[in-house]
Amino acid sequence: MIWLLFLLSIDPRYHTFNEVAYELDSMATHYSSITMLDxxxxxxxxxxxxxxxxxxxxxxxDEDEPEILYIGCHHAEELIGIEICMYMIDDLISNYNIDSTKTHWINNREIWFVPLMNPDGHNVVMTxxxxxxxxxxxxxxxxxxxxxxxxxxxxxxxxxxxxSNGGSTDFSSEFYRGPYxxxxxxxxxxRDLTLAHSFAFCITYHSARYGLTEVVYYPWRWSGGYSPDYPFIRVIADTISKRIIKDSGTGHYTALVGQGLDGRARNWLYGICGIxxxxxxxxxxTIPPGSIVDDICQRNLPGAYYLLERVEESGITGCIYDSLSGEPVSAEVVINGYYDSSLPPRKSDVTYGRFLRILKPGVYDIEVRNCGYASMYYDDIVVSDGQMTELNVLLNRISGESTIPRPQKKIKIIPNPSSNFVIIQLDQPSDYSSLKIYDTLGRLVTNMENPSGEMxxxxxxxxxxxxxEGIYWFVATTTDERTTKKVVLVRR
Ligand SMILES: [Zn+2]
Structure with missing residues (x-):
């Protein structure tokens, strides 16, 4: 009987639709310089x-800044996602120009919230x-x-x-997927919000009704294998989960790869948009007691905020331009080895030509391609821990089917393998602004300023x-290009 009463009564701590609308409107009014209600x-x-x-x-x-999206309440009775979004909004804006980290995020990110995605269903619950x-x-x-x-x-x-893989075709099912x-x-x-923007990350908040609780699911494992960015998506899920302490007060959330592909938001957002x-x-x-809602929200913030940090940690970012006109180009960026031709191309945005690829520290080969342009190949791009590698690209228009051959290496290393010393020869030495040497984990070993012809x-x-001993990467940078070379160091 007590259990029944609990189910029938929604704690007033939970926002009604009108309360969400009123609070969002008043926050947008009070903090009009940093909030926009849409x-x-x-x-x-x-x-x-x-x-x-x-x-x-x-x-x-719409500035040239990384974008992150938080969504609450796909499922009407999963009220906690609304509360986490509202709590996070309040925490961010009320700390603007007070907390330096949050101020930095607000100044350098575009942070979007859809706290209450399903207001019709939500009313069924709240009434x-x-x-x-x-x-x-x-x-x-x-x-x-x-x-x-x-x-x-x-x-x-x-x-x-x-x-058509997912849900149910039965009207009465809780999982009815809709007529189309x-x-x-x-x-x-x-869909329209995410197609119009270039979100790097998204969290959709649910609460457990069926299945496991206190879990971070990520895309995806399927009969065809894993999602192409799986290694990068997974480590981020691990970090999010480790940052959220469970309701019990001990231990943290668990990260699990989502099994199967179906019409869920997370699969579409990643599969189609690359988010x-x-x-x-x-x-x-499903609906925690009102008395612990604030505590749950507070414990979820470190997980949610990790994405705001991670967006400027290891990865590759830059803008792609037409070499003649200087106009931004929306071109495909392929990270070799982390590519699935059955998914839509991962393209730079139309407005700025900006791309942002989240990667782990390491060394990557990249192709930038677009119809009507010669593809550009960048081998051995080094991604370090804790910072974004900048790669700005000028694409040359081509006519017909002609292609431009891959560029020649411009660094010569003698000897290779090396033991006690390495001679580096740069052609066109005056062009280079820096020569950096990285280890195989992408850590900077040394930075040789003003590199000249032979060093x-x-x-x-x-x-x-x-x-x-080991493998080292030499990265020579000019204003619009970088050239890399791998060296094996063997101590004798
Ligand atoms: Zn749900």
Whole structure:
């Protein structure tokens, strides 16, 4: 009986739709220089707005800054995601110009929130019509009424990526996927937002109703194998999960690869848009007691905020331009070995020609290509820990089917393998602004300023300590190009 009463009563700590609308509006008014309240669309049944709040400096402009998205409440009864989003919004904006880290994020990121994606379904829960309602309110049988027994679509099975693999075709199922992919205005609102932007990361907040609790799911494992960025997506999921302490107070969340492909948001957002998307199953119950909501939100912030840090840690970023006009080009960036030709190309954005690829420290081969241009190849690009490697690209237009051969290496290393010293010969020496030497983990060993035609490296670091045996990467940089060369060092 007590259990039944709990189910039937939603704690007033949880936001109603009107409270979400009022608070978002008042935050956007009070912090108008760093917040922008947007309406992504309206629900089909109750015509409620689907709000998005953007936090950034110069907030009305689409600046050349990394973008991150947080979404709450795909599933109506999973209320905690709304609370985490609202809590995070408040924490970020109220610390602007107070906390230096959060100020840096706001000034240098575009942080988007869709706290309440499913307002129709959410109202079913908040009005106690059905406190475990999951779907929206689509009138599946077109009888003009909302029927708890057989209406509604599971919005997290309605995305157009392997849609027919997932959910149910049965109106009455909690997992009804809708009559066709993106049949629901709520899912289309997320689609249109994410296609119009270049989000690097997304978290969609859920809470456990079926399956495991306190989990971070990421894309994907499937019969065809793993997602192409799997190694990079996975380590980030591991870090998010380790940063969120469980409700019990001991231990942390668990990161798990999502099995299978279906019409879920995380699969579409990553598969179609290339956004590293994490699905968090928050808490140990679907609707945690109101008394622990603040505590859950507080414990989730370090996991959510990791993405705001990670976006300027290891990876490769730069802008792609037409070499003649100087105009930005939306071109495909292929990281060799982390590429799946069955997915849409991962392209730089139209406005700035900007691309941003999140990688682990290491060495990568990259191809930049676009129809009508000669492909550019960059071998042995070094990605270090804790910083983004800059790679700006000028693409040359070509006519017809002609192709331009891969560029020749411009660094000569003698001898290779080396033991005690390395002679480095640069052609066109005056062009180079720096020559850096990295170890195989991408750590900077030494930086030779103003490199000239021929130099000798005595196999020591900046502190004159001998470096150990292994592979080293020489990276010579000009204003618009970098050239790399691998050297094997063998001590005798
Ligand atoms: Zn859910």
């Amino acid at each position: 309406t992504l669309g309206y629900t089909d049944i109750d015509s409620l707005p689907i709000f998005a709040l953007k936090i950034s400096d110069s907030v009305t402009m 106690h019509m059905d406190t475990i309602w999951r779907k929206n309110k689509r009138d599946n049988d077109n009888n003009g009424f909302f029927d708890l027994t057989h209406d509604g679509v599971d919005l997290n099975r309605n995305y157009d990526f392997y849609w 992919s993106f049949s629901e205005s709520e899912a289309r609102a997320i 590293f998307t994490y699905c968090l199953e928050v808490g140990t119950t 000798t490296w005595h196999c020591v670091d900046d502190n004159n300590r001998e470096v150990s």
